[in-house]
Amino acid sequence: xxxxxxxxxxxxxxxxxxxxxxxxxxxxxxxxxxxxxxxxxxxxxxxxxxxxxxxxxxxxxxxxxxxxxxxxxxxxxxxxxxxxxxxxxxxxxxxxxxxxxxxxxxxxxxxxxxxxxxxxxxxxxxxxxxxxxxxxxxxxxxxxxxxxxxxxxxxxxxxxxxxxxxxxxxxxxxxxxxxxxxxxxxxxxxxxxxxxxxxxxxx
Amino acid sequence: xxxxxxxxxxxxxxxxxxxxxxxxxxxxxxxxxxxxxxxxxxxxxxxxxxxxxxxxxxxxxxxxxxxxxxxxxxxxxxxxxxxxxxxxxxxxxxxxxxxxxxxxxxxxxxxxxxxxxxxxxxxxxxxxxxxxxxxxxxxxxxxxxxxxxxxxxxxxxxxxxxxxxxxxxxxxxxxxxxxxxxxxxxxxxxxx
Numbered sequence: 001x002x003x004x005x006x007x008x009x010x011x012x013x014x015x016x017x018x019x020x021x022x023x024x025x026x027x028x029x030x031x032x033x034x035x036x037x038x039x040x041x042x043x044x045x046x047x048x049x050x051x052x053x054x055x056x057x058x059x060x061x062x063x064x065x066x067x068x069x070x071x072x073x074x075x076x077x078x079x080x081x082x083x084x085x086x087x088x089x090x091x092x093x094x095x096x097x098x099x100x101x102x103x104x105x106x107x108x109x110x111x112x113x114x115x116x117x118x119x120x121x122x123x124x125x126x127x128x129x130x131x132x133x134x135x136x137x138x139x140x141x142x143x144x145x146x147x148x149x150x151x152x153x154x155x156x157x158x159x160x161x162x163x164x165x166x167x168x169x170x171x172x173x174x175x176x177x178x179x180x181x182x183x184x185x186x187x188x189x190x191x192x193x194x195x196x197x198x199x200x201x202x203x
Numbered sequence: 204x205x206x207x208x209x210x211x212x213x214x215x216x217x218x219x220x221x222x223x224x225x226x227x228x229x230x231x232x233x234x235x236x237x238x239x240x241x242x243x244x245x246x247x248x249x250x251x252x253x254x255x256x257x258x259x260x261x262x263x264x265x266x267x268x269x270x271x272x273x274x275x276x277x278x279x280x281x282x283x284x285x286x287x288x289x290x291x292x293x294x295x296x297x298x299x300x301x302x303x304x305x306x307x308x309x310x311x312x313x314x315x316x317x318x319x320x321x322x323x324x325x326x327x328x329x330x331x332x333x334x335x336x337x338x339x340x341x342x343x344x345x346x347x348x349x350x351x352x353x354x355x356x357x358x359x360x361x362x363x364x365x366x367x368x369x370x371x372x373x374x375x376x377x378x379x380x381x382x383x384x385x386x387x388x389x390x391x392x393x394x395x
Contacts, residue, residue: 022373025232026317030225070285073314077278085274100324103277107317109229176223177384184370184377192369 007126011133017110018141019190024110027101028142029179035158038146039139040094041101044083046135048105051079053119053131060120072115073106080105110138148182149173207338209394210331214342216390220318221350222383223391227318231351232376234309236362241355244309245348246302249341251284251291251313252322256340258283259323260333280323281314288314318347354383 017023024045031041055075056063063071084102087095095102105111114134119127150156153174155163163169172178220226227248234244259280267273292310296303303310313319322343326336357379366375 022232023229025228026225029228070282073281073285074278077281081274081277084277100321100328103324104226104317104321106277106281107315107320109315112315172385175388176225177381177388179225180377180381180384184374184381187377188369188374191371191374195368 007129008133012137016137017134018138024108031098031101032142032146032149033174034150035146037097038142041098042139042142045105045138047083048079049111049131049135050128052076053127056115056119057124057127076111077106145182149178210335210339211342214339215346217393219346219387220343221347222387226321227316227347230316235351235355235358238355241351245351247309249344249348252319252344253341255284255287255319256322256336260336263327284319285314
């Protein structure tokens with residue numbers, strides 16, 4: 001049980017794919033213009049991660065070693081297509097907002113990295129748990145970034161107005177440059193906290 | 204002709220893949236520490252994206268659309284790109300060994316560069332024909348190369364400066380990219 005818990009927490013915190021491993025930067029920057037888009041992207045990627053980790057773990061003894069990467073990509077692409085169809089059918093407005101970045105989940109490095117480094121070596125249940133942890137870690141990161149960007153860029157959170165009449169929101173944070181700058185500042189803050197904690201431990 | 208020119212301007216400046224559309228950020232941040240490697244990466248990506256635009260257009264037009272299998276686009280395109288990268292790697296290794304050693308490990312990495320799959324999907328989404336697909340693919344790749352080379356030049360300078368500890372490495376690189384992106388917003392609205 002302890003091990004299961006640590007597999008899950010690993011993805012969520014200690015090896016957070018976005019803030020610590022710096023994987024999957026394209027969707028992280030592109031879809032965090034609003035909290036709704038960020039969460040939509042995060043949960044879509046989580047669904048693909050759990051499903052592809054499950055299937056790859058099930059097939060890990062059947063797939064020949066030489067063609068494994070190609071096989072993983074096909075499996076991931078199949079699940080991405082399914083998720084894309086579901087989004088188009090049930091959540092058309094989010095599908096339209098995310099646009100090309102839904103099919104681009106295929107080339108999100110997080111998913112291939114987990115397939116290669118975890119699902120191909122571990123059991124089905126542990127792999128699904130790893131997928132869920134990593135996926136939620138990614139979702140949390142996107143939520144944090146998109147909250148900052150939506151609050152500063154539009155003065156709203158999830159479309160609810162926080163301020164805006166007295167202070168003009170800084171539209172730059174909703175635009176591409178704001179994505180780079182927000183992510184840079186958040187990672188700097190995390191680095192600062194980590195180095196402070198390390199220094200405190202050494203004393 | 205005017206259409207081609209406006210596609211070129213969009214691909215290079217107003218819709219720059221890295222700084223405006225956020226495609227291909229991983230190699231942009233990963234292999235931009237030295238200008239030399241950035242140029243190598245840019246060349247490899249340009250080569251693959253130009254060929255990929257042609258191949259995916261042909262497969263989409265002659266196979267998928269004819270048999271109304273458009274929903275298979277993602278799977279088919281990524282397979283084409285993976286195969287293509289493998290093929291280009293073998294071809295370059297055999298016929299141009301000097302270029303092969305210059306590109307090194309960057310060639311196989313291009314498969315997971317979202318700019319390549321992105322350009323294939325955008326060509327379909329924008330309804331470009333063969334000619335425009337090829338032009339858009341090539342110039343979007345040149346736009347990518349331009350930004351990665353410029354960025355690597357700036358990063359080489361930053362490496363020599365005394366950056367606050369928390370900002371070292373990725374954070375300062377991201378903020379630099381943000382400032383470059385602000386410069387690129389100046390191009391928005393540029394049309395012919």
